Amino acid sequence: MKKLIQFFSTVFLVSFALMFLVNYLNTSEGYAGRNTITVFNWGDYIDPELIKQFEKETGIKVILETFDSNEAMLVKIQQGGTAYDVAIPSEYAIEKMKEEDLLIKLDHSKLPNLKNIDERFLDLPFDPGNEYSVPYFWGTVGIVYNPDMLGGREFDSWNDLWADDLKNQIVLVDGAREVIGFALNSLHYSLNDTNKAHLEEAKNKLIRLQPNIKAIVGDEIKMLMVNEEAPVAVVWSGDATDMMWENDKLDYVVPKEGSNLWFDNMVIPKTAKNIDGAHKFINFMLDAEVAAQNTEYVGYATPNKAAMELLPDEVVNDERFYPPPELTDKLEVYENLGQEMLSYYNELYLEFKMHTK
Numbered sequence: 001m002k003k004l005i006q007f008f009s010t011v012f013l014v015s016f017a018l019m020f021l022v023n024y025l026n027t028s029e030g031y032a033g034r035n036t037i038t039v040f041n042w043g044d045y046i047d048p049e050l051i052k053q054f055e056k057e058t059g060i061k062v063i064l065e066t067f068d069s070n071e072a073m074l075v076k077i078q079q080g081g082t083a084y085d086v087a088i089p090s091e092y093a094i095e096k097m098k099e100e101d102l103l104i105k106l107d108h109s110k111l112p113n114l115k116n117i118d119e120r121f122l123d124l125p126f127d128p129g130n131e132y133s134v135p136y137f138w139g140t141v142g143i144v145y146n147p148d149m150l151g152g153r154e155f156d157s158w159n160d161l162w163a164d165d166l167k168n169q170i171v172l173v174d175g176a177r178e179v180i181g182f183a184l185n186s187l188h189y190s191l192n193d194t195n196k197a198h199l200e201e202a203k204n205k206l207i208r209l210q211p212n213i214k215a216i217v218g219d220e221i222k223m224l225m226v227n228e229e230a231p232v233a234v235v236w237s238g239d240a241t242d243m244m245w246e247n248d249k250l251d252y253v254v255p256k257e258g259s260n261l262w263f264d265n266m267v268i269p270k271t272a273k274n275i276d277g278a279h280k281f282i283n284f285m286l287d288a289e290v291a292a293q294n295t296e297y298v299g300y301a302t303p304n305k306a307a308m309e310l311l312p313d314e315v316v317n318d319e320r321f322y323p324p325p326e327l328t329d330k331l332e333v334y335e336n337l338g339q340e341m342l343s344y345y346n347e348l349y350l351e352f353k354m355h356t357k
């Protein structure tokens, strides 16, 4: 009996000590707070080698979680379940996060590498003075296509997607703003349109595109295009670059009716437990060599001027991916349309998706 009591007391003591340790590791003062940061990024949007390099240089461990749309990212941050230290939303989502008081102000004194960013990408209307966000990548939305699979065909208009002979050929990126946006652009409306009659017209036009749609997917889009399982896709510019590196038959165009110009930026959500580590990570990503390596890995356009100097001329002079100001001036940046409109866009998008297989 004595042995039994001794045994149970030991089990009790060990479990208690373990509980204490786990709790300690999970608090902001413990391991998780001081030596870990949780980064919430788009899928396929950072060179994993750079994460290792950051961990080695700083001793801070990075936990990477990914999302595939601003809407999905917002819901997770609003719920507050995970303590994200850094997130990388696009401009209209940043405006919304500021409005909902979900972000903390950045300490610029901890971000000396901010000097590397081209002024063209600083102080933009969604975050004057870059109080809450600093640029990561930027780009457009357009059509990537394989002329060889389509008898030499070229694309230059959104309306080309509705051609009768493209049955089951088109893959779309799974984003409400992107898909409704290109339908609005195809009708010569703004992609920030809030006129419900215009939005209904765009949805009905999208439903008419349904026979031509092969799939609506996330990052799998790259594999489908690279392996020539689909000849046309609507994608973000940098995903197109990445595909073109893998399959040189592909080409990318920003349609003539106009399109979206977007900016993804690093922010620190209010949930952050390791604010100092978050600044260190952001500053690391702003370093010229790091940003150049990341650009070569992900294929998106870098706003980092010092990094651009390290990249091959054929990359930074390619106007399909680094459109000059004369071209970007003609593109539209998504605006934060407010919760009601955002929900309306989502509803229309779901209605459209229900009509596709």
Ligand code: N2P
Pocket: 042, 043, 044, 045, 090, 219, 236, 239, 262, 264
């Ligand atoms: C990367 C996604 C890029 C996001 N796979 C465009 N805002």
